[in-house]
Amino acid sequence: MDDTARRSETSTQAAVQVQDVSMVFDGTPAVDAASFDLAHGRFLTILGPSGSGKTTLLRMIAGFQTPTAGEIFIKGTPVSTTPPHKRSIGMVFQKLALFPHMTAAENVAYPLKMRRFAPADIPGRVKRYLELVQLGPYADRRIHQLSGGQQQRVAIARALVFEPDLLLLDEPLAALDRKLREEMQLEFRRIQQELGVTTINVTHDQREALVVSDEVIVMDDGRIQQMASPTTTYGEPANRFVANFIGVTNFLPGEVIGAESGRARVRVAGHELEGRVAEPLAAGTQVDCALRAEHARILGEAEAVSFSADAVITESIFEGDRTVYSVVAQALGGAQIRVFDTLHAGAGNKGIGDAVRIGWDSRHLMVFPR
Amino acid sequence: MFRAAPFRIAVWSVVVFNIIFLGLPTVVIVLASFTAGDLLTFPPEGFSLRWYERLLGMRDFREALGRSLQVALFCTLFAMPSGTLAALAMVRYRIRFARTLQLYFLLPFTVPLVVSGIGMMYVFGDMRVLGSLWPVGLATCAINLPFMIWSVSSAVNRLDPDLENAAANCGATPLQAFFTVTIPALMPGIITGALLMFILALNEFIVSIFLVDASIVTLPVWMYTSIRNIITPDLAAVSVVYILFAIVSIFALDRWVGLDIFLKSK
Ligand SMILES: Nc1ncnc2c1ncn2[C@@H]1O[C@H](COP(=O)(O)OP(=O)(O)OP(=O)(O)O)[C@@H](O)[C@H]1O
Ligand SMILES: [Mg+2]
Numbered sequence: 001m002d003d004t005a006r007r008s009e010t011s012t013q014a015a016v017q018v019q020d021v022s023m024v025f026d027g028t029p030a031v032d033a034a035s036f037d038l039a040h041g042r043f044l045t046i047l048g049p050s051g052s053g054k055t056t057l058l059r060m061i062a063g064f065q066t067p068t069a070g071e072i073f074i075k076g077t078p079v080s081t082t083p084p085h086k087r088s089i090g091m092v093f094q095k096l097a098l099f100p101h102m103t104a105a106e107n108v109a110y111p112l113k114m115r116r117f118a119p120a121d122i123p124g125r126v127k128r129y130l131e132l133v134q135l136g137p138y139a140d141r142r143i144h145q146l147s148g149g150q151q152q153r154v155a156i157a158r159a160l161v162f163e164p165d166l167l168l169l170d171e172p173l174a175a176l177d178r179k180l181r182e183e184m185q186l187e188f189r190r191i192q193q194e195l196g197v198t199t200i201n202v203t204h205d206q207r208e209a210l211v212v213s214d215e216v217i218v219m220d221d222g223r224i225q226q227m228a229s230p231t232t233t234y235g236e237p238a239n240r241f242v243a244n245f246i247g248v249t250n251f252l253p254g255e256v257i258g259a260e261s262g263r264a265r266v267r268v269a270g271h272e273l274e275g276r277v278a279e280p281l282a283a284g285t286q287v288d289c290a291l292r293a294e295h296a297r298i299l300g301e302a303e304a305v306s307f308s309a310d311a312v313i314t315e316s317i318f319e320g321d322r323t324v325y326s327v328v329a330q331a332l333g334g335a336q337i338r339v340f341d342t343l344h345a346g347a348g349n350k351g352i353g354d355a356v357r358i359g360w361d362s363r364h365l366m367v368f369p370r
Numbered sequence: 371m372f373r374a375a376p377f378r379i380a381v382w383s384v385v386v387f388n389i390i391f392l393g394l395p396t397v398v399i400v401l402a403s404f405t406a407g408d409l410l411t412f413p414p415e416g417f418s419l420r421w422y423e424r425l426l427g428m429r430d431f432r433e434a435l436g437r438s439l440q441v442a443l444f445c446t447l448f449a450m451p452s453g454t455l456a457a458l459a460m461v462r463y464r465i466r467f468a469r470t471l472q473l474y475f476l477l478p479f480t481v482p483l484v485v486s487g488i489g490m491m492y493v494f495g496d497m498r499v500l501g502s503l504w505p506v507g508l509a510t511c512a513i514n515l516p517f518m519i520w521s522v523s524s525a526v527n528r529l530d531p532d533l534e535n536a537a538a539n540c541g542a543t544p545l546q547a548f549f550t551v552t553i554p555a556l557m558p559g560i561i562t563g564a565l566l567m568f569i570l571a572l573n574e575f576i577v578s579i580f581l582v583d584a585s586i587v588t589l590p591v592w593m594y595t596s597i598r599n600i601i602t603p604d605l606a607a608v609s610v611v612y613i614l615f616a617i618v619s620i621f622a623l624d625r626w627v628g629l630d631i632f633l634k635s636k
Binding site for chain 2: 094095
């Protein structure tokens, strides 16, 4: 049959395959021809601003919404006609959606009962998973008797207890305070590695995406902008959107005047700068040169770098582990540039209004078409 | 918060006024029912249980009470599924004509009950079922159903729509999800509505009077006919019986179903 042919063709590599999947609401695409493959046991985070289609994509994978185009494969099997209760997917919802009339243990036992696990095995399995999320002593508490963090753990246990092929997390940590959130991020990672379950996580917290994932997808306006490892996503953003969305990035508008393999020379306010390009750019292309705030530096007296310019400090924000300066460089057409300065470095006791020299190493400059 | 003394005084005055206004008639009736005299008076003359004895000795009363309980039970059992499904359909599934339907369900309240009663009398009369109790229960259910629907609707509105998705995700079929997750999550609303329906049915008078005959008199109708003869303290005793039913049903629900747990869980 057609199905079996497709299955054998794809079963070798991917746990999840998304092929040209689109979801159109009232003529507006919420997800626009998204495609990616995810290998077994990997932790993928989908990162993007509000309204970029992250939840919609996740809901299509879970089966709550049917794509208007494209196909999703789980373990090589197309699932667009499979109702959600027949897919082997565990999900942790944004608002958790725990069953309020059940105890923690009953919540965790629910998928086992619905999926007809042998009744004799259920209590042991529930106990094991409650212990995995460190909730052993709370088994008989009702949901409203648990703290926010404990409720998260119940939701994780409920999603994992039946050993799904795939775990989906829809911003379940968004409501927690920062400390607990960071704790839970690492907890997710620990459990995911312990069980080796393929995981797709949705967030708009860039730190979370970089910390917990094997792979990161950046989405904007329904389209996948880049899929790569956290280091590549941060170090080699595929386009201006990704460079802007992750990290603190300065953009200097300019025009391409020449290009060699992988690099381009750009005129910015009469200066010639050089930077990396992702794709070859023709001379005359309008571009933005992107520079991470941690790569811009306030230079000491005799320091020499590949590019430097005079500037004036207009703002200085102390953040504990670093100070964030905003400087205006007349030589760069009055561009405002943000500079991270770790406490012991360059700027010394410089303050607002002081003249400084800023500079950077040209290997850090990235050039994106506008 | 509002700590200002004038505000607090205003709030407390309203609360106290409400308690007096709502509670005083009940207190007067309860006290009057224990009178030792021959007339319904307040303050009561002395203390005795003679009117309760008299009441329990009356076969008419016991039978009427039994019938009213049957009517109320029928009404509640019928209202629970129909009201719950109606509320779910209207709030949840955004069906067409939802607004019109909502108005339609309000209709019984906009028509004077006397008119509803006459209408029902014709309908059930044509069906040749007058003289049995279930039409009274059905009629009571029909006119009071909006209470059930409202009470369940508010629970449906508070329901997280992802709860059913979560059930599906756990492997539950739509039917399983409905019975194991949706209905239990709506229970506070269903219980509140059922309690209201039961008590309202126990009290229903205006429509019932058109639907009962001498052989199937319900308690409120029985009370009305006895008033027409003479107002004696046994009427006050009947009221106390009503109050007892209300209190007992609330406590029973609390004990059996654990009302507090439903009320606390968001
Ligand atoms: N059921 C729906 N009907 C119509 N439009 C919808 C529906 N669900 C989502 N959308 C639209 O699709 C777009 C993407 O929504 P989605 O919920 O996927 O965003 P998101 O990336 O999850 O955002 P957030 O980070 O705020 O949760 C939005 O513009 C939203 O308004
Ligand atoms: Mg979302």
